[in-house]
Amino acid sequence: MTEHRDVATGPPDEYVEAEVHRLLTEDPDVAEQGITVARRESGLVLQGEVESAHRREEILRRVAERFPDVPVTSDIGVIRTAAPTEIEQLP
Amino acid sequence: MIRIAAVGDVHLDEDVVGRFRPALEELPDCADALLLAGDLTRHGTEAEARCVAREFGGLGVPVVTVLGNHDHQCDQVPQVVKVLQDAGITVLEGDSVVLDCPGGRLGVAGVKGFGGGFAGRCASDFGEPEMKAFVRTTTESADALGAALRGLDCDVRVALTHYSPVPDTLAGEPLEIYPFLGSYQLGQAIDSAPTALALHGHAHAGTEKGTTPGGVRVRNVAHPVIRQAYSIYHLGDHLDQGEVSRTVSSGIQQTWS
Numbered sequence: 001m002t003e004h005r006d007v008a009t010g011p012p013d014e015y016v017e018a019e020v021h022r023l024l025t026e027d028p029d030v031a032e033q034g035i036t037v038a039r040r041e042s043g044l045v046l047q048g049e050v051e052s053a054h055r056r057e058e059i060l061r062r063v064a065e066r067f068p069d070v071p072v073t074s075d076i077g078v079i080r081t082a083a084p085t086e087i088e089q090l091p
Numbered sequence: 092m093i094r095i096a097a098v099g100d101v102h103l104d105e106d107v108v109g110r111f112r113p114a115l116e117e118l119p120d121c122a123d124a125l126l127l128a129g130d131l132t133r134h135g136t137e138a139e140a141r142c143v144a145r146e147f148g149g150l151g152v153p154v155v156t157v158l159g160n161h162d163h164q165c166d167q168v169p170q171v172v173k174v175l176q177d178a179g180i181t182v183l184e185g186d187s188v189v190l191d192c193p194g195g196r197l198g199v200a201g202v203k204g205f206g207g208g209f210a211g212r213c214a215s216d217f218g219e220p221e222m223k224a225f226v227r228t229t230t231e232s233a234d235a236l237g238a239a240l241r242g243l244d245c246d247v248r249v250a251l252t253h254y255s256p257v258p259d260t261l262a263g264e265p266l267e268i269y270p271f272l273g274s275y276q277l278g279q280a281i282d283s284a285p286t287a288l289a290l291h292g293h294a295h296a297g298t299e300k301g302t303t304p305g306g307v308r309v310r311n312v313a314h315p316v317i318r319q320a321y322s323i324y325h326l327g328d329h330l331d332q333g334e335v336s337r338t339v340s341s342g343i344q345q346t347w348s
Contacts, residue, residue: 031102031133031134031164033161034295034296049295049315051101051103051106051107051110051314052107052110054106055106079318080319081110081113081114081319082319082320083113083114083117083319083320084319084320087094087121087324088310088322088323088324088325089324089325090287090288090324090326091327
């Protein structure tokens, strides 16, 4: 988990949670529907996986830009693209 | 035996081009076809489709896809489809394709699908025009999928959608958004034909395995779910236990599921 911002202004409310969630999908620079937003006493936790490190950084940048007073913790990973090591047999 | 590789929700743009390619280069050794379950792009632009064409074109195996909701975002579907088709990728929407594979004829019927929800907890074709349009979009999509599946003349039928036909593979997603992730009507369409396998994407936080009420195996191959470049499924009853436990030349360990 990476602490992205730390501004002590109290926990974000449901409306902030909703707005951040919508931003993640509707902001053309983000366009992610697979990131969850959880409210904690310490701020928001963003969790999920994206296709590149650049996209992860862009998510944090855009959220911080739009909600500069909301502390955000990132738990966003980059999905692996290795070839599979197993085959599923479906007789 | 027919060997299918599948993945969905790869969301390509310039920053992702090349990430899948090393694993994709192995496909001719381990699969007869690659099926893509939609959301190939981030915003559905022609430029992003060109990224898809570079990454998934010229693989040495047939590539068949449906589009996803992201591929519709910028209202450039005709351009996206043309770029994909020019790269040799078959794009299905209410139709099907039959591929001659060494193990038999593989028939793939595909639609994007749509939401609506699942038995007892679904939207109804009633009320405001917007709600009726929502449900009718799903109904038309499911009807097209069912007709395409039933019309196939092949040895093995596979249904390819973006939205989910069952709730099983949504486990892990919030229950409240299930109606936006799939519809029981897609499952009903799949069960209207002797379908061997149904593949879908869209539900990034879902799980891989499920079955339709009729017993058809369903696999959510969204990239964040399978966490690898693609999954491989062997369909058919021509393998014995000895064959499925050996390591194939590409290094893939075969196992019973």
